[in-house]
Amino acid sequence: MSASAISAPSGEPQRVTRFAPSPTGELHLGNARTALFNLLLARNAGGRFLLRIEDTDAERSLDSYTTALMADLRWLGIDWDAGPDREDERGPYRQSQRGTLYAQQFAVLERQDVLYPCFCSPPELELSRRAQLSAGKPPRYAGTCRDLTPAERARRQAQGLAATLRFRVPRGERVTFVDFVHGPQSFLTDDIGDFVVRRADGSAAFFFSNAVDDAFMGVTQALRGEDHLTNTPRQLLILAALGLAAPAYGHVSLIVGADGTPLSKRHAAVSLREYRERGYQPLALANHLFRLGHSTPLHGLLTLAEMARAFDAAHLGRAPSRFEEQQLGVWQKEAVHHLSADAARAWLAPLLPVGLDERVTDAFIAALLPNVVLPEDARPWVDIVFGGPPALEPAVEEVVRNAGAGYFSAAAAAAARSGNDLSAIADAVRAATGRQGAALYMPLRAALTGRAHGPELAPLLRAMPAGKARERLARFA
């Protein structure tokens, strides 16, 4: 669905959402879901979706992560109206390139005296935090530099001490807002310590750059992880001091593992890359994510466009959602079964022997697709169908032994006559032995594949190179 397929109700400002990752690692499930939800939230109202890279931490941010992030998002089917590779007048979309704007806004705040330089060193701050914690108190900034006189500030500056800029949080006030997922929220400013808005190296800190960018980029709805909920008052304070409009904030619960603890490598693969490499379909992942912490009356595999139409922020969950790979597997199976012939070929091609005839390839895939969830499920069948005669697994040894020589000589003869036509072979065996049902088919399956279970025999046989079937049947004659 294109952004213009649904137009915003006239008179209402266009909805703008964003995904704002920091390029300090691989895109993981939680972030991918946040991105998806924001995309859907925008598209649902015919709005715009932005991608902003929060790379203010020069030490940890890597360009390669940004590139990978964008590739992962696109793989999932998420595309943005504006972003680092699609700049517009609200950009640039990399925070590392927005220093001028931040400097202007710092100046606005400095004029109001809501900012003050803090000369405390990281070790000092760490010490203070630890002391407070062990005294059973909240580890907040102690306010050491809050009320320095101009002379004291000048003296420290003269010593060459690098200063951060802190936000002077007012005392005794209450910050309220309506979280569009959780409802009304209220925080006391006395519980909030003065926080850093500009680092000693001059770069903008998260609370500041994130809030300012949302305002200047015209973001109307910021849907993010619940870990940001208690930080929201700080950002509201900044925006209020700047006289900028805040977006509506909504916080989705975190994704947890099967045991209810925060999702980690211990539970499952957490990066999108791993799922992609294991052969998961992007649509499978999107469908699972769509229903994780979000509910819809719709059943079955949905396209991104359908998800956008059905997305409803009112049905965003407040409780943490457990990520279970088994559930993802259900969507994966659905997605695989819905694969077009071309897509299925592309999906399984890496497993197939090179130089295979196109018709054989297609027959093989058609036979196998209903029985596989991941490419690895198809792997053994490549050998069974295209390799040498398969050894019998123990479960079917007796099936073959009990069939009797007449069974297989009839089968082999039919195979020689009619090629890999299952019904011709079955007819011949039926005529020769009088068998029917499982007694008729199981020895064929066993001799042909070595296994008791597998894809349907007729299509599988069509994929098998000529002569192979006859050879396999003849070996028990």
Next chain:
RNA sequence: GCUCCCUUCGUCUAGAGGCCCAGGACAUAGCCCUCUCAAGGCUGUAACACGGGUUCGAAUCCCGUAGGGAGCGCCA
């Protein structure tokens, strides 16, 4: 420690005082179909964390308890 968030079947969830001895989907069990598996059809098992209130009536409102999570960073 302080502040905040959360708690309905195994899982994702519906539910905004009577429509709920709680509905759906997936998972799971049984049956049917069937050469096996898968698919499909039918049937079933299965949950309001706990304790107090308020009310004629509570999954829904209030208080508390327990458990889980987040934040309190010159990380985002």
